[in-house]
Amino acid sequence: MKRFALLLGGPLLATEALKERLEGYRLLAADSGGRHALALGLTLELWLGDFDSSPPWLQEALSAPKEVLPREKDLTDGEALLRKALELGAEEVLLLGALGGRLDHTLVHLELAFLLAQKGVRVELTDGLTRAFPLLHGVHAFPLRPGAPFSLLPFPEATLGVEGARWDLPPTALKATSRTLENEALGPIRVRVEAGRALLYLF
Amino acid sequence: MKRFALLLGGPLLATEALKERLEGYRLLAADSGGRHALALGLTLELWLGDFDSSPPWLQEALSAPKEVLPREKDLTDGEALLRKALELGAEEVLLLGALGGRLDHTLVHLELAFLLAQKGVRVELTDGLTRAFPLLHGVHAFPLRPGAPFSLLPFPEATLGVEGARWDLPPTALKATSRTLENEALGPIRVRVEAGRALLYLF
Numbered sequence: 001m002k003r004f005a006l007l008l009g010g011p012l013l014a015t016e017a018l019k020e021r022l023e024g025y026r027l028l029a030a031d032s033g034g035r036h037a038l039a040l041g042l043t044l045e046l047w048l049g050d051f052d053s054s055p056p057w058l059q060e061a062l063s064a065p066k067e068v069l070p071r072e073k074d075l076t077d078g079e080a081l082l083r084k085a086l087e088l089g090a091e092e093v094l095l096l097g098a099l100g101g102r103l104d105h106t107l108v109h110l111e112l113a114f115l116l117a118q119k120g121v122r123v124e125l126t127d128g129l130t131r132a133f134p135l136l137h138g139v140h141a142f143p144l145r146p147g148a149p150f151s152l153l154p155f156p157e158a159t160l161g162v163e164g165a166r167w168d169l170p171p172t173a174l175k176a177t178s179r180t181l182e183n184e185a186l187g188p189i190r191v192r193v194e195a196g197r198a199l200l201y202l203f
Numbered sequence: 204m205k206r207f208a209l210l211l212g213g214p215l216l217a218t219e220a221l222k223e224r225l226e227g228y229r230l231l232a233a234d235s236g237g238r239h240a241l242a243l244g245l246t247l248e249l250w251l252g253d254f255d256s257s258p259p260w261l262q263e264a265l266s267a268p269k270e271v272l273p274r275e276k277d278l279t280d281g282e283a284l285l286r287k288a289l290e291l292g293a294e295e296v297l298l299l300g301a302l303g304g305r306l307d308h309t310l311v312h313l314e315l316a317f318l319l320a321q322k323g324v325r326v327e328l329t330d331g332l333t334r335a336f337p338l339l340h341g342v343h344a345f346p347l348r349p350g351a352p353f354s355l356l357p358f359p360e361a362t363l364g365v366e367g368a369r370w371d372l373p374p375t376a377l378k379a380t381s382r383t384l385e386n387e388a389l390g391p392i393r394v395r396v397e398a399g400r401a402l403l404y405l406f
Binding site for chain 2: 074075076078079099100102103104105106107108111112114115130132151153155156175176177178179181182199201203
């Protein structure tokens, strides 16, 4: 399994647990996402971007092979980095600093995560505290601990159900509702997506 | 025009400018969103919720007519509040504290905003700093000042174009791309949505 961790520009809680989890991952960063490599004390394989959001101190402090992109371009550095990971044959992608920053960036990261999922790549997005998983058609198992809170979101609409939760749900057509927010795992849960697509959010 | 400002649980920068803007709006709050009324020094017409996220000090400090919902229910307090505003005949809804908190809440607020837009209600979501507008089929004009940054997002896919910007775009089918992020207004802009739906984000 070719596993990549991509460091994006949003906030990230850099913990020892996260650092340990990243063993075995190839680490790439987009522009200001490079600062997370410093915080984690990890070495980057590649640092890519137009570097308009990386201050001089960061560029001096972080030694990594750089790929400099033009400033005026059709894609953000984050999207360019995802494409790079695909070129390198990524089969699993962990998007760090992908959630919770500017909303437009977060929404694009979610859409790009679905695009990766459609290509068969396993994807998770995180800010180091909360985690999001794009779910396409099928049954998806998550080994949650009892009591773990989670939300499911039709994204934007889906027929979906869940088993193993405090509030189980038979497959139901859902759209623009808060009905599937703030559930609680009794242990491992199984999410069934029968139509559309959904987002699992662990908080 | 029946204008409602709904105070939701996410973060809100409560400024004098926002307070002035709210003149002429009827003010309702959902649970912990009530704290924004305190910060703004404004009077609530209704405070609705199960009150599991409003601490005792807030409930003592804020005097407002309350509607207490059961704690175990299918909807969040925020969604219940939107329904209430619709019942009261809202034609324009400003969702305050709707962006930038927990991602699952933000995403539900966006979907509910589209639902309101489909009912012909004018909607804006804000955290007091950034603003989001759900855009359905048609041409949408926004009187932005020259130099104002904005992002447009297919949500999740759309054929859309923009005029009046540094990077104008003829109507183009877009999906899972960061291409329409981080544009700049030259003055008023016009966004054309030919298929699907889109989100305008001012930051």
